[in-house]
Amino acid sequence: MSQSFNRGTVEDFGRWREFSAGMWAWIFHKFTGWVLVGYLFTHIAVLSTATQGAELYNGTLQGLEALLIVRFLEVGLLAVAVFHILNGLRLLFVDLGVGLESQDKSFYASLVLTGAIVVASIPTFLGGKLV
Numbered sequence: 765m766s767q768s769f770n771r772g773t774v775e776d777f778g779r780w781r782e783f784s785a786g787m788w789a790w791i792f793h794k795f796t797g798w799v800l801v802g803y804l805f806t807h808i809a810v811l812s813t814a815t816q817g818a819e820l821y822n823g824t825l826q827g828l829e830a831l832l833i834v835r836f837l838e839v840g841l842l843a844v845a846v847f848h849i850l851n852g853l854r855l856l857f858v859d860l861g862v863g864l865e866s867q868d869k870s871f872y873a874s875l876v877l878t879g880a881i882v883v884a885s886i887p888t889f890l891g892g893k894l895v
């Protein structure tokens with residue numbers, strides 16, 4: 765038996781308050797996926813300084829790591845990457861028909877695990893010991 769839902773109009777942005785766990789999972793997955801694509805360009809730009817010698821490359825990295833804002837952004841990047849990976853693996857299981865009845869729980873588990881990994885990373889990133 766199929767079920768029908770009243771999803772309202774797409775243009776009504778106020779609907780975010782009614783979003784289900786699945787909708788948030790969808791939004792977060794899209795957001796994190798495209799942030800990772802955006803980061804890829806930054807990553808290539810930084811790495812490509814190595815083509816002009818180790819000195820410039822090391823200087824670029826040290827210059828970036830010396831900035832507190834960069835270290836904060838790294839924590840954010842880790843959060844984005846870890847969530848995308850965990851939720852992505854969860855989605856692949858869902859595609860295989862595994863855990864269909866507990867999708868909300870597995871989404872919350874991805875969030876909690878992401879949070880735990882990110883919190884554990886904070887001393888390393890913000891400590892700036894790598895500089």
Ligand code: HEM
Nearest residue numbers: 793794796797798800801804848849850851852853855856
């Ligand atoms: C282990 C690593 C990763 C896993 C398991 C993973 C998993 C997935 C899965 C399953 C989807 C499809 C979701 C759906 O059914 O709609 C997806 C979408 C996507 N992923 Fe990943 N992914 C990974 C890494 C990455 C990386 C490194 C990038 C970027 C460089 C990336 C960018 C994207 C983008 C842009 C989408 C499409 C988002 C959209 O729906 O608009 N992913 N990922």
